[in-house]
Amino acid sequence: MMALETRNLVKRFGGFTATHDVSLSIRQGARHALIGPNGAGKTTLINLFTGVFAPTSGQIFLDGEDITALPAHARVARGLSRTFQINQLFADFTPLDSMMLAIGERKGHGRRFWQPLAADREVAEEAVTTLERFRLADVMSEETRLLPYGKQRLLEIALAIAARPKVLLLDEPAAGVPEEEREEVLGIVRALPEDVTVVLIEHDMDLVFSFADRISVLAAGALFAEGSVEEISRDPQVKAIYLGEDA
Amino acid sequence: MTDHQAHALRLLTAKHRWRVWEIALWLAAIAAIFLLPSQLLILTEIVILALFAVSLDLILGYAGIVSLGHTAFFGLGAYAAGILARDYVAEPVTGLVFAGLVSGLFGLATSFLVLRGSDLTRLMTTFGVAMLLAELGNQAAWLTGGADGLSGISMTPILGLFEFDLWGRNGYIYCLVVLIVLTFVARHITNSPFGLSLMAIKRNPRRAAMLGISPKRRIVTVYAVSAAYAGMAGALLAQTTNFVSPDVLAFHRSADVLLVLVIGGAGYLYGGIFGAIIFTMLRDWLSVATPQYWMFWIGLILVAIVMIGRERLTGWPALLAARLKSRTGEAAR
Numbered sequence: 121m122m123a124l125e126t127r128n129l130v131k132r133f134g135g136f137t138a139t140h141d142v143s144l145s146i147r148q149g150a151r152h153a154l155i156g157p158n159g160a161g162k163t164t165l166i167n168l169f170t171g172v173f174a175p176t177s178g179q180i181f182l183d184g185e186d187i188t189a190l191p192a193h194a195r196v197a198r199g200l201s202r203t204f205q206i207n208q209l210f211a212d213f214t215p216l217d218s219m220m221l222a223i224g225e226r227k228g229h230g231r232r233f234w235q236p237l238a239a240d241r242e243v244a245e246e247a248v249t250t251l252e253r254f255r256l257a258d259v260m261s262e263e264t265r266l267l268p269y270g271k272q273r274l275l276e277i278a279l280a281i282a283a284r285p286k287v288l289l290l291d292e293p294a295a296g297v298p299e300e301e302r303e304e305v306l307g308i309v310r311a312l313p314e315d316v317t318v319v320l321i322e323h324d325m326d327l328v329f330s331f332a333d334r335i336s337v338l339a340a341g342a343l344f345a346e347g348s349v350e351e352i353s354r355d356p357q358v359k360a361i362y363l364g365e366d367a
Numbered sequence: 368m369t370d371h372q373a374h375a376l377r378l379l380t381a382k383h384r385w386r387v388w389e390i391a392l393w394l395a396a397i398a399a400i401f402l403l404p405s406q407l408l409i410l411t412e413i414v415i416l417a418l419f420a421v422s423l424d425l426i427l428g429y430a431g432i433v434s435l436g437h438t439a440f441f442g443l444g445a446y447a448a449g450i451l452a453r454d455y456v457a458e459p460v461t462g463l464v465f466a467g468l469v470s471g472l473f474g475l476a477t478s479f480l481v482l483r484g485s486d487l488t489r490l491m492t493t494f495g496v497a498m499l500l501a502e503l504g505n506q507a508a509w510l511t512g513g514a515d516g517l518s519g520i521s522m523t524p525i526l527g528l529f530e531f532d533l534w535g536r537n538g539y540i541y542c543l544v545v546l547i548v549l550t551f552v553a554r555h556i557t558n559s560p561f562g563l564s565l566m567a568i569k570r571n572p573r574r575a576a577m578l579g580i581s582p583k584r585r586i587v588t589v590y591a592v593s594a595a596y597a598g599m600a601g602a603l604l605a606q607t608t609n610f611v612s613p614d615v616l617a618f619h620r621s622a623d624v625l626l627v628l629v630i631g632g633a634g635y636l637y638g639g640i641f642g643a644i645i646f647t648m649l650r651d652w653l654s655v656a657t658p659q660y661w662m663f664w665i666g667l668i669l670v671a672i673v674m675i676g677r678e679r680l681t682g683w684p685a686l687l688a689a690r691l692k693s694r695t696g697e698a699a700r
Contacts, residue, residue, distance in 0.1 A: 170577065196579035208574040210567055216375055221567050222578045224560040230580060233561035233588075238379035240560065248372045257371045261378050283579060 121184045123148045123317040124169065124200075124287050129178035131161075131168055131341075138164040139175070140341040146287070146317060146334075153320045153328045156338035157361070162321045163205060165338070166289050169319075170202050171195050183286065201285030203276045205292045205321075211265040215256045215275050218264065219247035222282035254278040254308060270301025277308060287317045294324060329353060337361075383558045392640070396543055400536065407535040413647045414542040415603045420627040420639025421546075421553060422596030427625075428633030429557055430589050431569030432481050435490045435621050436497030437597055439477075440470040442616035443500060444598025449517045449611040450510065457523040459541065463602045470598020471591050478590040482583055494621070501616035517611035531607070538607040545603060546640075549596060553636055556592070565589055626669060 124146040131139035138161045146152045154162050167173045169180060171192035179188045187195050210218055224230055224243045238244070251257040254274045259267055264275060273293065280288055290309065297305050310331065312318055322328050328335065328349075335352040337345040339361050345352060352358055399410055419441055426432040444466035451462050480492040504511045511517055524530040529537045556562050567575045568582045575582060605611045614620070623646070631642025649668070653661035 172573070191581070192576040193579050193581045196577060202577060204574075204577075208571055208577070210570045210574070213567075213570070214378070216378055217563065220379070220560070221563050225564065225578050225580050229560045230564040230585070231561060233556045233559045235560065236379075236383045236555070236558050237560060237563065238376060238383060241376075243560075244375055244379060245372060248369070248375045251375075252371060260371070260375060279574070279578065 121148065122146060122181070123150065123183060124319065125181040125184075126168075127179045127181075129165075129168060129180065130176045131164055131173060132176045138341050139168060142178070142338075142341075142343050144336060144343060144346075146319060149315055149317055151318050151320070151331055151333045153322060153332035153335045154338060155322065155325075155328055155335060156344070159340075160338040161341040162338055163291060164341075166202060166291055166319075166321065169195075169289060170200060196283055196285075199284070199286035200289070201280040201283040201287070202289035203280045203291055203293060205295060207272050207276050209264045209272060209275060209279075212263050214261050214263060215251055215267070215271075215278075216247060216260040218275060218279060219250055219260075219282060220244065222279045223247050223250070226283050250278055250282055254281075255304060268298075268301065270297045270305055273297050273301075273305050274308060277305075281312070285316060287319065288312065289319045289321075291321045292323065293320070294322070294327060389637070392637070393547060396547075400540060404534065404536065407539040409647065409651065411535055411539045411542050411607055413643050414539065414546050415600050415607070416624070416627060416647060417640040417643035418542075418546050418549060418603065419597055419600040419624050420631065420643050421550060421636055422593045422600060422639075423624050423628050424633055424636055424639045425553060425557075425589055425593040425596065426481075427628060428635065428638065429562065429565045429569065430586055432586065432590065433486045433489050434481070434493040435618075435625070436493035436495065437593075437624055438616055438618075438620035439493070439497035439500045440474055440594040440597035441601040441604075441620060441624075442497075442504065443473055444470040444601030445605040445611045445615040446504060446511055446517065446601075447598065448602030449520055449605040452520045452522055452606065453517065457521060458527065459522055459525045459606045462522075462606060463545065463599050466602035466605075467595040467599045470601070471595030473598075474594020475587065475591040478587040481590060482586055494618075497616060497618065497621055501613070501618075504613055504616050511611070511613070514613055516613055517605075518609075520605065520609045520611075522606050522609065535607070542603050542607065545599065549599065550636060550640070553596070557636065561585065561588075626665070629669065630672060 122145045126142055126144045129139055129142040130137065142165065154165065156162055164173070168175050171190060175188065179186055181187065182195065182198055182200055185198070187198065220237055220243055223246050224240060227243060229240060229243060248257065251260050254277065256271060256274055256278065259271060264272060277293060293309050294302055294305050306327065320328070320332060332349060334348060335346065336343060337352065337358050344361065345355055345358050347355070399406070403410065423434065423437050426434060447469040448462040448466040451465050456462065477496055480496065481489050505513055522531055525537065525541050529541070531538050564575070564580050564585055568580065568585060572582060601615060604615065627642035627646045628639055630645050631638035631640065649665065650661065653664050657664065
């Protein structure tokens, strides 16, 4: 069974077709990269997967289940989680608060209105473990907006992981991270659990080729090519539309 | 337990701990019973306004829902308590609970209006609901007394024990106890996982949804709780004055309570309380000092506060410290 699948997915904004008849299958446990020039519709596709937009037509399946009509939060509960290209964090929360929130919500504790946060030991312990894993434990009491960008990026990924996703969508995880913090972020991305299916949107070809086992190329909203790293890196047409233009 | 875990638990516990200024505030409020016996009527007014503002803070400060019609719940609570006392049961606590239920249910019923849409739509829908209710209250004179107001209320002793006295002493104590209890409850709610999720929804609804939070239910819940609080504040007014003026549903009350919260700062519960103290004292002082122009000064102060753009009163020291720090930092360079 495919972890994530789309059938004839179309998204139009007025007269503009951002996603054009995309049928994509992503296998369980894959490291799947989505590449394509700017404006190829990569982020739109992620937004369709996660329920930010409703598709104009077509269907989306998670683990074989049709999730096309589900709202964003219900898809998260079914194991689909994402990071954003531009950090979407809670600026004045501390990393600890953010993790308490993310883990508490996964466990369904978010409706508890009479329990002090400190009394939720189970969530607190997991929050700390996750913060340690993402090298955020030392800054857990600082306001998020004051953290270095690389740390914020790690928190962005940690929040997505806290949902214990089956499928994780990473939208340019290393974008904007300064060189000296980059390795820390990439290390975390590489160390993601193997059973988690990872879909990566990325511009950095070195990262794509070192990380992905399968690549889909998008151009003008449509699926242009798909194959292994080998195949894609050799494909002259891909080079022409993407590598040639962008490199 | 690792160091990090111990540190995290300390941080989380600290959130819930009573701060010195909180305790000082409540002690001062209690001391006023003995120290300011001639001021208890205005203090009662402050306490009622404070509770009303705390109620608004629950939706505005925590869930980010702006309202220009919050007095709908205040007024409804006042009428509910007034009518109950006039026609059925004149015991105050019963009336308080009844008013809370009526307003809370009305909040639940109208919460769908604030679920979606921009701040502007919310301002307009809440405003509209309050206007609707004001007109209903005005027209249903057989029930509400219409433009003459609801009179003929005569409260029995609180819980059958404490009679409302002429000096407003027991009235003040009653209102203060209600404010303390309800602030305590609100404090508990805002420090819970539920409270944290509200703050997350306010700050970044997109990300909140991506953590699996369904904002709808959370907003409906807090809106109903807030409405119940406002209703109880209205009940206190009806019970301590033995009268419900149609003015309880007037637009200026919604505006005043918003002003109170802006003065005190939204998002930490006590803003409503500090705001109510400052607002009432300012109004009283200005209306004596410059009877014709006091609105002018209130307006000026409002503009000044918003322009300075701080979030809350207690933020002042931190803000000043940050300014000084950056100054000295620049100077050092």
